[in-house]
Amino acid sequence: MIVFKTFFKVLKEYKVSLIMYLSITIAVICILSSVGSGGNTAYSSISQGLVIVDNDRSEVSKGLISYLGNVNTILEGDYTSDQITDMLYYTRISNYLVIPEGFGAAFLEGKTSNLKVESTKNAGARMGYSVETEMESYFRLTSGYLKGGYSFAEADSFARESLANTDDVQIVAENKVADEKVFVVFQYLPYGILTLLLSAIFPVLLRFGSSLLSKRTGISSYPAYKKQTMLTLASATTTGIFTVFLIIIASSLSGEAFSDRWWLIIIDVLVLAVTVAMTIVALSNFRIKPEAASGITNLVSLSFCFLGGIFVPLEYIGNTAKAIGQFLPTYWYSEAMQRIKNGSGFGDIVNCLLIQLMFGIMILVIGLLVGKHNVKKAE
Amino acid sequence: MAEKIVEVKNLVKRYKELIALDNFNMEIEKGEVFGLLGPNGSGKTTTINCILSLLNYNNGEIKVFGEKMKNDRYDIKKKIGIVMQNVAVFDELNVYENIDYFCGLYIQDKQTRKQYVEDAIKFVGLENFTKFKPKKLSGGLLRRLNIACGIAHKPELIIMDEPTVAVDPQSRNKILEGITELNKNGATIIYTSHYMEEVEQICTHILIMDKGKNVAEGTSDELKRSIKNTENVIVDIKKLDDRHVEAIGKLNHVYDVKYMSDRLMIKCAGGRHNISHVIDYFAQNSIDYDRIYSELPTLNDVFLEITGTSLRDQEA
């Protein structure tokens, strides 16, 4: 029991970094969940932010703006050109549109070769193209209907009717409408799990394992297996407490708990936590100086999160990175989350869970072998 | 009258409730090896830190080389060398570089410094370790490096704060010899320790402090003479009844008797033939004993008697 208790006494020394990582995690989750569902996965056509300057104020320009407003979010307000550049760069808006004076009249006459809507977009983000496509579709249809002999009002309404028809698109996954908040929040949770467990358990285990201290306990009458058991028990307790704490925070922020998919998510979280704990125990067997713990915490948590699709959706990550990521538990955590989001049941995510655990067990075995080797060498 | 190197008058230092120095007085003359002796927590290091202007003090006056010591008296600091209780070296630098660094804080001229650093290395006997980083050195060698860093600039006043803590006898002897040599070369030395034999061996003047006070001072002999104890008679004896112990305690000049672990310790104050009185008593009572001998009091006895007394005084 003395080892168990001492574990937590030593742990208390690291409260500064624990509080720090906890607040970073909570802050990031809070900001993300308050910003709302990420634009990448919303139902139906993706809504883009737009800034439109209407110098024309004609029937046509109003029709266009009202059409674009149905699908996208038009940001009101005067922006400086620097602000526009910022918003485009960070993909807060996809396009900055300027409708020139006289555009409507020219459009109705079918002569727009010199007078066009100026669209500024970030060439790096494809969203800008899709808004331009939407506009072109609208112009193509309204001008088509105008040519067909309809009035602009008729043309506008037919075009919109056509454009609004999304029956042609079907999502074949079972769970079609997903409330995103719970996924946004839990998607980022692994960063919290990694940093909290690493900054709590890792340095403490390293302290216990440091050559002088382990020599001193080694020669004591306290059996080695008992010490090991107590340390494992203490690590498990710490893992449990922190994970449950994070789950409570994440659930209350997302406003969802005890639904079917919530349980699936929790299973995913718990499996990841156990895997991370095993990884930490494994790492503590490598001869690492306790001073290096904070650096390793940063390196491991950031790289696991980037390569595992925690910070950036797997969709955006390059193929090489994905190939590396597949060897990390966080990748399979994200994969399981993706499947849960698509409406999969436990049967569909069990692979992902098993792969995570496999990773943990494998690295634990390696760690213990290295530890044994080190002990032998010391003898 | 010899030149006064350090003068401390009515020094008071408080740490909140605790009084670390209580109207402490001390004078050190040129050429002395001045021993500052006291139990742990008696205020030795605090005194030194005050002399060096590292610490603020509540009251009193400190003069070094006849002038009031202040933190910005760089001219005075230049003439002082300090060997700290804690080893103060850079782990990143090797032995030579460490000494060179600290010597460089005092000696600008490169040529002179090179000579001084080499002298210091020879002085502490680290010639074979100049390229070693501190982490590779044993405890004793590390202490010697710590000393070299403190004295390389050939200071006139050297303050050594327990330089031999945790040092093997070989290194310790080397250090003690070195201190004597430094003193011969003209340096005044303040030496703190709680190893009595060391202080007795090298110090020309000893000050005993306890609870932040100067409780006694003088040469080793003067101090020994100042206490009640003049002679200790020791008898190795297997078995002795309590009544005999009591009776021996009543012999002339005997003021304290202890019998433990087959050894009888008899403390005497004054008298010339104390040992024969004891032998007579054993003969009269037909008591067998193994060995009997007499010792003069050591500094240890002085120390125990003085600090013990003052402790009792405080309790009363």
Next chain:
Amino acid sequence: MFMNLLGKQLKLGFRDKSNIFWTLMFPVLLGTLFYIAFGSIYDTFLQEPVKTAVVFETDNPEVISNTKSFLEGLSLNDGSTKLLDISYLEYSEAEALLKDDEKVNGIIKVADTGRLSLDIYSNGVRSTIQQNVVTSYNQSLELIERTAKDHPENLADVIAGLQKDTSHIAAKSLVGDNKDPFLTYFYSLLSMTALFASLSSLKIGNRSQANMSAVGARANVSPVRRMMFQATGFVSSYIVQTVVLEIALLYMMFVLKINFGGDKPLILATAALASLVGVSLGFFIGNIGSFRIEKKEGILVAVTLVGCSLSGLMYGDMKAIITEHCPIVNKLNPAAVISDAFYCLNMFGPGERYLQTVIFMLGISSVFIILGLVLGRKVSYDSV
């Protein structure tokens, strides 16, 4: 004296292996990681056609050939890149591939009437593109059918109009050199490296204050002024950390070939300024109070990580979100200002906005240095 002490301090700085290891390995390892993760995204976005399965639910040869020529004719970047990567399959095959997101992003079904419909597994950028293709095709179909019914005399005009492909949009691209939004992650990484430089300058205070270390006590009893220790420590720490940061930056620029945009010497100069912010921060914290250096390190790691998470190290859009909701945070967060300096240099060149970030970096550094000097002025101590 200055040069002698500076030389020794530099020696100490360059030999502090664990510090150099971490400040160098962090950007190099994470930079490589970012490069693997995002390096190719920008290109992929522009060049990789969307994988699409096409299933014909009709035998009408006219419909089949019309849709084939329409779908295959779609292109991006003025015809240089195909929009869709099409494979013609049976529905069952296509459905199997769809569930495995990598192989196919959507299934376009062609009905007997000529109408297209799309099956996707989940929404995303790629399915939106397919969706646009399908709906615009169906819309044209509707237009032709409706006109044929109401105004058959105009049908020829309408079809000619549809085929003429008139554009009503003048497309302009965003200014700036490299518009890759994932560059934000590299900016944040550089901020983090620059701020981690503070862990080295933290030791300056520690080494010159008697109540913080034994070496500090020794320095205090020497005839060298505190100011001299502080100054040489600061300069040497700055030199070491700038060298480290520049090496990391050069690695990103020339080995990973990350295009930071803008003038290369100016980018390097910006990094040197960023490292000044980090070193001054550490100098300031190092001179506060007498609590343990480990605690101070904890504070610095916290300042750096919290700052970098707010400037977008973990979530790229974070800085933009904060700019929108609480811009003052970005103005005061050193990590955000450093990353903003690189960003401005890339997007706007060395203009007014860049100058503002430079002034801020110089300002915040001077504040830290002055505070550090004032706090570090303390001449003697109540306890050592």
